[in-house]
Amino acid sequence: MALNHAKVFKQPIKALLLDISGVLKDGDIPIQGSVEAVRTLQTMGFPFRLITNETLKPKSTIRNTLQMLGYKVNEQDMQCPVPFLKEILIRENLRPHLLLHPRMFAEFDGMDLSNPNCVVMGDAEEYFHYDSLNQVFRKLMDMQNPILFSLGINKYYLDDDGLSMDVGAYCKGIEYATGVKARIVGKPSKEYFLKAVDALGFKPEEVVMIGDDIEYDVGGAQECGLRGVLVKTGKFRQSDESHPKIKPDAIVDNLQQFVDMCIKVQDSKQQ
């Protein structure tokens, strides 16, 4: 790729949004070059923020994992769906029924979970089963004004043993059975992307999102006026390169390659 001609470099890049799973790490394994790439950004003082749809683990656990893998990041650098959701629940006086991995329940300590008036679904792995899904279905069918939140709407993610279905698949099934359209908390919701952009202190057109999900990282960011870069790590599949609708502003082997390109472009402009 001729660097200066790559679509993504046509405007200056002032800050980055980085997906975590598939960009920084796969499960508990760092992606080659990504620890160094993040260190480079930090050394250069280049603003970035981690933005994830991860709901299998609390934010503090994700931070611990990242630190263990060598990333010098803290919770202020990260945006996760659950804290964002909790703000909405409080603002709208909602009492959720939770279909989440049980290790997430403690995040809701102190919230009123009695007599639920909404349902929250996040990735739940083996806790997605006939009884838990049927319970969600029945609760929504019984509500006068059913409200369903989905923490992301991703189709699948890269698990230790291959691709695995994500919350989006289960949520679409519930939507179909109940006729209730889910409110998405996480990428690709505009609210969620713009909160991260605001936290960086830039405008959407100054920021580039880097992720392994062609639809919800790349396409979602583009819908919000950001540029979207697809990495060929994580759950990337060859067919993503010829997606019928979404054309990434760049496709790179991995985060490190993109960060190296940024530096070269910047250097060439300074010469």
Add this chain to the structure above:
Amino acid sequence: MALNHAKVFKQPIKALLLDISGVLKDGDIPIQGSVEAVRTLQTMGFPFRLITNETLKPKSTIRNTLQMLGYKVNEQDMQCPVPFLKEILIRENLRPHLLLHPRMFAEFDGMDLSNPNCVVMGDAEEYFHYDSLNQVFRKLMDMQNPILFSLGINKYYLDDDGLSMDVGAYCKGIEYATGVKARIVGKPSKEYFLKAVDALGFKPEEVVMIGDDIEYDVGGAQECGLRGVLVKTGKFRQSDESHPKIKPDAIVDNLQQFVDMCIKVQDSKQQ
């Protein structure tokens, strides 16, 4: 309802298609008046055929249950999805991976299930779980030309303890995650309705379908040129009466009421 003015009676009715669950029985309990109604049809020599999306039990078991409840019907009177599917699999040289209730596996005895080149989903109750769904997802993602069959696409059915999600919800999730559109075997597929109409020896416009599923019994039949009658038994919900798109040709309390109306209309025309 003024009988002669009901939309359904504007053309002569020459034969009936009857749904089983929600019209003849709920679980293992006969619906009030339905045993008598079927007996009336048989006494009058009025042609009818039972058409179901039931895939939790083999055809022979459904027949046994119906006979035990007092229905004098046999397998030739019934159309079920699995035998219909098996004809397709044989015709198209397909080797299915099955996501079905294990009690259905014997129905596939003698078929080649090795190295599957398609997936079949039917209602599986508690056998819908993270592993079985993920397995289906992965098999489809790995196939060069993925083929997915769904035995019906119903949203929910009336279970012993309330409404329960049906295969349609799980199938829609799989469709979303994989991007593969399911081929439906069962109502509301045109092929399936027309096979039942053919077996009766009439034209679609001469036949009335009676069911408790506003979309797939009533709407599905109407799409095929039959008339569709909704019963207020089984999974019927008040909101079905004001469905935004589907207007049944009649809405009746139960099968017996409809059969009685048929007789009265016929009598009044003979006078």
